[in-house]
Amino acid sequence: MLGKMIKHEFKATSRLYLPLFVITLVLTPILALLLRVASDVGKNSIIGSIITGVSIFGIIIMLIALSVASVLFVVIRFYKTIATSEAYLTFCLPVKPGNILLSKLLVGVVWEVSAVIVTFLSLIILFTIQGSSVVSDIMNAFDKVTPLITAEYGSVILFWIHICVVMLISTVAGTLAFFLAICLGQLFNEHRVITSIVMYVAVYTVGQIVSLISMLPLMLIGNSKLKIGEASFGEASFVNYDLDGIPAFWVFFMVMVLEIVLAAAYYVVSTIIIKKKINVR
Structure with a gap:
């Protein structure tokens, strides 16, 4: 079926x-x-x-x-x-x-x-x-960064495969975010279209917050340039968050895992709402 x-x-x-x-x-x-x-x-x-x-x-x-x-x-x-x-x-x-x-x-x-x-x-x-000459310029630029990608990632082919996979999973998660927002909007009796838009903003914001919180440990562990300490005037501490020094593979892997988790959450919640809560008009 x-x-x-x-x-x-x-x-x-x-x-x-x-x-x-x-x-x-x-x-x-x-x-x-x-x-x-x-x-x-x-x-x-x-x-x-x-x-x-x-x-x-x-x-x-x-x-x-x-x-x-x-x-x-x-x-x-x-x-x-x-x-x-x-x-x-x-x-x-x-x-x-x-x-x-x-x-x-x-x-x-x-x-x-x-x-x-x-x-x-x-x-x-x-x-x-x-x-x-834009196409040839782009190809020349790729040729120049290929050694850097190989040194950082190990394989240019693996790099582009990982890029495509991350983009595909992000597309799935983004689409499910829209679906979840619409499902959440149907839980209200009035102004369901406007409510769905508001729900999308809320879902997107929560997703960004979860992603940021999840990436913080990776940034803290992997970056040799990270500095945590007191400011020169001794009244405030600061943290310099930077992804430099973190292997690119782990950055992409973490992003991929986050998108999969978010997509799964969106899918499960949307399915539950469709099954039990939606009041069709």
């Missing part, structure tokens, strides 16, 4: 995401060509300046819209199928609340990751058509 739910979610959400991705990939080369034309015309000319300004503005708005919409679509879809009249259809299915949440999470994360990939493709297309 979980597979059928995931298939249904993809079918329902693809009508939003696929046009968004296609529009982005179609507009990118057009705007890149406009920038190329503007550079040929000359930036000092009025026409060249107008074309450049419009193109840059269009690119910025397009990428921001892609980033925001990719998350917003997931949140709106969850709210509509959990907290509105559509929820009756959702809860009529012979599926456990945990599987309902899991299907929406998996589909949402796939679309969010796809949006990131489309963004990178758009930037590559943009810089390639425009004839910019």
